[in-house]
Amino acid sequence: MNEIYVIAVxxxxxxxxxxxxxxxxxxxxxxxxxxxxxxxxxxxxxxxxLSLYSALGFVPHHEEHAFVGDITPIP
Structure with missing residues (x-):
């Protein structure tokens, strides 16, 4: 499967x-x-x-969650 990683303007x-x-x-x-x-x-x-990708025919597949955290100091 192909993947678009980043498009930024x-x-x-x-x-x-x-x-x-x-x-x-x-x-x-x-x-x-x-x-x-x-x-x-x-x-x-x-x-x-979201509007662009919808207009190009993409549909939602699933949701993911990203986590961030301070890793200094690591407990």
Missing amino acids: HPDHAGRGLGRKMAIAGLASMTALTTPVAMLYVDADNAAA
């Missing part, structure tokens, strides 16, 4: 369709090389990315 350039162009280019490259199935991860509060 600097806030100064947001809203210009750059993320969409990068996603479409990456997906086209993946489809040409291997199976036409891809997975990606997106923060649940990233409304712009």
Whole structure:
């Protein structure tokens, strides 16, 4: 399965369709090389990315939770 790891656009350039162009280019490259199935991860509060990926035909698969913590000192 293909995976889109990160697509990021600097806030100064947001809203210009750059993320969409990068996603479409990456997906086209993946489809040409291997199976036409891809997975990606997106923060649940990233409304712009959720809208983009939905418009590209992606549907929610499952939710994951990330944990952060101070590791100094490790108990």
